[in-house]
Amino acid sequence: MRSPSQALAWSAFSLSWPALLTQIAGVVSVIFLIDLALGPGEDTLALFKAADFALLVGLTLIYSLALHKSHNIVRTRSSVGFPYRAEFSLPVSTRTLLLTPLLFFCALTQIAIFVPGLIVNLLYFNTELSVIPISFIVFQFTILTLMLSWWTENGVASIAGWLLVLTLYLNGLLIPEFNRIEGTWVFIAANPADYFVALIFTAALLLITYFGVKQQRSGEGLIEFGKGVFNTTEQGIIRERLPLPVSTCPTHSSIAAEFWKERQLHGGANALFAGLTGAAVTIAILAFINFTLPRGANTQHESSWAIAVMFYGFICIGLTIYMYGVRYKNGAPNVSLHDRTTPLSTAWLTLIRTGVSLSSTLLAGVVMLIAIRILGPFLIGNFQIMQDHFLDSISIFYGLSILGTLFNVGMLLVAFLTALLLLATFFTWIILYNKPTAIVSAIVAVYIFLWSILLMAIYGDGEAAAYNHAINRVFANHLWILVMLIPASLIVMMKHLLRERVLTQTQMIYLSGIGAVFAGLNFAWLFGTNNYGLLNQDIWIVQLSYLVMQGLLPLLATVLALWTSNRIRHN
Amino acid sequence: MTEFVVEVNNLSRSFGKTNALDSVDFTASRGKVYGLVGANGAGKTTLIKHLLGLLRAKSGTVKIFGEDPVRNPEGVLKRIGYLSEDRDIPDWMSIDELMRYTGAFHSAWDQGYATELLDTFSLDPEKKIKTLSRGMRAQVALISAVAHRPDLLILDEPSSGLDAVVRKDILNAVVRTISEEGRTVIFSSHLLEEVERLSDHVTMIHQGKITLDSSLEIINSNHHCSSIRFADLQSSPPSLEGVAKISGEGRFFSVVHQGSMDAFQNSVKKIGGEILKSRHATLEEIFVSRVGRPDIGELSQLKENTK
Numbered sequence: 034m035r036s037p038s039q040a041l042a043w044s045a046f047s048l049s050w051p052a053l054l055t056q057i058a059g060v061v062s063v064i065f066l067i068d069l070a071l072g073p074g075e076d077t078l079a080l081f082k083a084a085d086f087a088l089l090v091g092l093t094l095i096y097s098l099a100l101h102k103s104h105n106i107v108r109t110r111s112s113v114g115f116p117y118r119a120e121f122s123l124p125v126s127t128r129t130l131l132l133t134p135l136l137f138f139c140a141l142t143q144i145a146i147f148v149p150g151l152i153v154n155l156l157y158f159n160t161e162l163s164v165i166p167i168s169f170i171v172f173q174f175t176i177l178t179l180m181l182s183w184w185t186e187n188g189v190a191s192i193a194g195w196l197l198v199l200t201l202y203l204n205g206l207l208i209p210e211f212n213r214i215e216g217t218w219v220f221i222a223a224n225p226a227d228y229f230v231a232l233i234f235t236a237a238l239l240l241i242t243y244f245g246v247k248q249q250r251s252g253e254g255l256i257e258f259g260k261g262v263f264n265t266t267e268q269g270i271i272r273e274r275l276p277l278p279v280s281t282c283p284t285h286s287s288i289a290a291e292f293w294k295e296r297q298l299h300g301g302a303n304a305l306f307a308g309l310t311g312a313a314v315t316i317a318i319l320a321f322i323n324f325t326l327p328r329g330a331n332t333q334h335e336s337s338w339a340i341a342v343m344f345y346g347f348i349c350i351g352l353t354i355y356m357y358g359v360r361y362k363n364g365a366p367n368v369s370l371h372d373r374t375t376p377l378s379t380a381w382l383t384l385i386r387t388g389v390s391l392s393s394t395l396l397a398g399v400v401m402l403i404a405i406r407i408l409g410p411f412l413i414g415n416f417q418i419m420q421d422h423f424l425d426s427i428s429i430f431y432g433l434s435i436l437g438t439l440f441n442v443g444m445l446l447v448a449f450l451t452a453l454l455l456l457a458t459f460f461t462w463i464i465l466y467n468k469p470t471a472i473v474s475a476i477v478a479v480y481i482f483l484w485s486i487l488l489m490a491i492y493g494d495g496e497a498a499a500y501n502h503a504i505n506r507v508f509a510n511h512l513w514i515l516v517m518l519i520p521a522s523l524i525v526m527m528k529h530l531l532r533e534r535v536l537t538q539t540q541m542i543y544l545s546g547i548g549a550v551f552a553g554l555n556f557a558w559l560f561g562t563n564n565y566g567l568l569n570q571d572i573w574i575v576q577l578s579y580l581v582m583q584g585l586l587p588l589l590a591t592v593l594a595l596w597t598s599n600r601i602r603h604n
Numbered sequence: 605m606t607e608f609v610v611e612v613n614n615l616s617r618s619f620g621k622t623n624a625l626d627s628v629d630f631t632a633s634r635g636k637v638y639g640l641v642g643a644n645g646a647g648k649t650t651l652i653k654h655l656l657g658l659l660r661a662k663s664g665t666v667k668i669f670g671e672d673p674v675r676n677p678e679g680v681l682k683r684i685g686y687l688s689e690d691r692d693i694p695d696w697m698s699i700d701e702l703m704r705y706t707g708a709f710h711s712a713w714d715q716g717y718a719t720e721l722l723d724t725f726s727l728d729p730e731k732k733i734k735t736l737s738r739g740m741r742a743q744v745a746l747i748s749a750v751a752h753r754p755d756l757l758i759l760d761e762p763s764s765g766l767d768a769v770v771r772k773d774i775l776n777a778v779v780r781t782i783s784e785e786g787r788t789v790i791f792s793s794h795l796l797e798e799v800e801r802l803s804d805h806v807t808m809i810h811q812g813k814i815t816l817d818s819s820l821e822i823i824n825s826n827h828h829c830s831s832i833r834f835a836d837l838q839s840s841p842p843s844l845e846g847v848a849k850i851s852g853e854g855r856f857f858s859v860v861h862q863g864s865m866d867a868f869q870n871s872v873k874k875i876g877g878e879i880l881k882s883r884h885a886t887l888e889e890i891f892v893s894r895v896g897r898p899d900i901g902e903l904s905q906l907k908e909n910t911k
Contacts, residue, residue, distance in 0.1 A: 281704070282708065291708075293705070297697075604653075
């Protein structure tokens with residue numbers, strides 16, 4: 034490395050390549066699986082839409098992951114502001130310090146969209162693709178969000194910046210208006226001159242960011258007002274800032290004390306804050322969109338309640354990601370020694386931590402829903418249309434008896450909590466073992482890729498039915514492996530938990546019993562309400578596999594949580 | 605009931621290609637103070653983490669109070685007080701909250717003792733831990749480690765990065781813990797004077813292996829530092845009985861040696877030298893002789909000899 038910019042780029046690359054590899058592999062695998070799940074009867078347009086979605090989600094994930102890592106390279110207490118603060122003391126110009134990571138992230142997102150996009154296009158669609166418009170959109174998305182996150186340490190100024198940029202965006206000043214040819218990745222700019230307008234505004238924002246970072250380097254801020262608000266990622270900060278009564282730590286029992294600690298860190302105050310923030314941001318965005326759109330355009334946004342769902346998703350991730358106590362410290366994942374040496378059994382610790390985190394996500398959802406319901410009609414013009422649309426989407430519960438409703442809601446709740454637990458565990462494993470995860474994902478993706486190539490080579494374009502049948506067979510056979518993996522891994526993990534005395538035999542029997550009950554209820558739910566989308570498929574293995582998988586997932590998630598906690602505690 | 609508080613047998617641990625611990629055997633009895641010394645990366649913290657059950661023994665066994673700390677973390681940790689090197693305590697709590705929180709886990713928590721120590725260190729219980737200085741943080745961490753009067757107190761580099769006043773506070777608290785009959789203290793430290801002052805027993809670790817494990821009394825009586833003189837110029841350091849480290853050149857040498865003094869005296873006489881003065885070696889001299897690298901002068905001498 035001959036220059037500071039090379040060193041900075043190398044550091045950023047070293048931290049993000051496993052995530053990039055995982056993202057590319059993940060997107061390709063997901064689209065392949067969606068293709069299989071859609072079955073032979075579906076048209077390619079559905080797959081195309083799914084591919085669009087998977088590529089966008091993949092891009093967002095890699096972007097957030099890489100950004101998150103870079104934020105934690107340094108010992109910063111702030112969640113906004115320039116993250117490479119440790120490098121402030123290095124003999125490097127502010128220009129290099131700002132431009133190198135900016136350009137790196139821009140290059141990273143280009144790779145993250147084009148590599149999986151081209152592979153998927155080659156395998157499934159063979160459609161035309163507009164390189165420059167797509168590249169431009171991704172570039173703008175990356176550079177603008179980075180600049181908005183980095184230009185100030187001031188939380189209030191940061192929010193104002195986001196709103197300003199949203200206004201510019203909605204007026205077409207940052208990304209040109211594109212017309213897309215349906216079923217393709219062809220984008221045509223309505224007015225090519227808009228590219229230049231967008232670049233001029235971006236350059237102006239870059240200049241502001243440069244001065245902002247320069248000020249941060251000298252320990253000042255461009256805007257001093259409101260400094261310190263929403264600025265921190267410290268533990269327990271929300272209970273400090275919110276004017277809520279703080280309960281005293283109980284001393285009569287260790288379980289009560291641990292429960293108190295978890296509630297202070299991840300409990301009600303956090304849920305309330307997260308729910309209200311989620312509602313406020315959702316309402317602000319919806320009101321803003323509503324305000325800036327011409328009259329009569331409201332109907333286009335009748336599905337904008339999905340924005341609330343999206344924010345709730347972020348809240349869920351935010352509230353559960355530190356469930357196992359794994360946090361970054363100086364750029365490396367770390368679990369506090371204090372937490373690990375807490376004199377309480379691993380089973381109790383896991384129960385308390387997961388219980389508090391999961392109930393907080395539910396509470397945050399309720400708070401968000403109530404807040405939107407109360408404030409929405411006053412602040413959002415098309416609230417009624419949105420609400421009707423939302424109510425339509427939950428119409429599956431209409432006409433059911435009280436018992437039926439309770440049963441359905443209960444099962445949905447179990448499925449939701451299971452998914453959250455699995456997601457939190459997955460994130461924890463990614464944080465702790467990102468390189469092995471990336472390598473395994475890449476191997477799986479290459480394996481899937483080779484199967485697709487092989488089947489395409491054998492059947493070609495002329496024998497669609499035979500190809501679809503073969504690909505379903507391959508899917509069914511591989512699904513069996515996955516299905517066998519669930520009970521097999523359950524047995525291995527349960528044996529481990531017994532051997533290490535995380536659970537006693539009696540506790541294990543109770544846990545398995547409850548797991549079996551939930552499996553039974555799951556079967557009843559899947560059959561009873563015809564929620565089992567693949568019932569009509571003629572491959573019984575697939576049907577059975579889905580049942581086994583879904584039935585055992587709650588038990589698997591619980592055992593996996595205990596196993597993960599034990600692994601983390603005893604390394 | 606086992607006679608040892610800590611029993612480590614044939615414990616090995618690798619991280620990648622690095623052997624952090626290599627067939628380590630270590631025992632600690634009731635009522636004694638064990639000083640764990642070694643260079644940076646020698647394996648002290650890895651050993652301590654095994655004692656706390658923070659690392660699973662992949663090869664060999666670890667028993668604390670006769671129990672596996674991985675299988676029964678709750679039972680074992682309740683009887684241990686632990687002060688980590690980086691004073692890892694929840695800094696979002698106030699001092700009072702930390703005391704209440706820690707106290708809830710230990711039935712023997714002595715609030716009177718905790719308050720007394722808080723007063724001694726002039727710590728305000730209402731203060732948030734994150735607002736404390738490094739030294740005050742160490743004092744708080746120490747109080748939460750000792751106020752339940754643990755059967756086993758483990759201190760990982762208790763004095764690291766602290767000024768003389770806080771160091772003294774910490775050592776006094778350790779002395780107080782030791783003075784209570786039947787309690788065991790294991791502490792790792794770079795400050796060998798401290799180890800020498802407090803320990804009954806010293807265990808030296810070098811590159812994952814125990815190189816010395818004995819009572820301080822025996823170590824002191826077995827190791828000497830002698831100055832010797834030869835009538836003739838010596839082209840290379842002389843070969844002598846029990847030498848751990850030799851430095852000097854020409855006619856004068858300084859030797860750290862172990863074993864019988866008589867045997868050493870004879871070996872010096874045999875090659876035409878005489879002992880000018882001799883004294884017991886300090887722990888620092890013993891440590892450097894066992895784990896230290898040759899100094900620059902010795903390196904040049906070695907290079908000369910190999911030419």
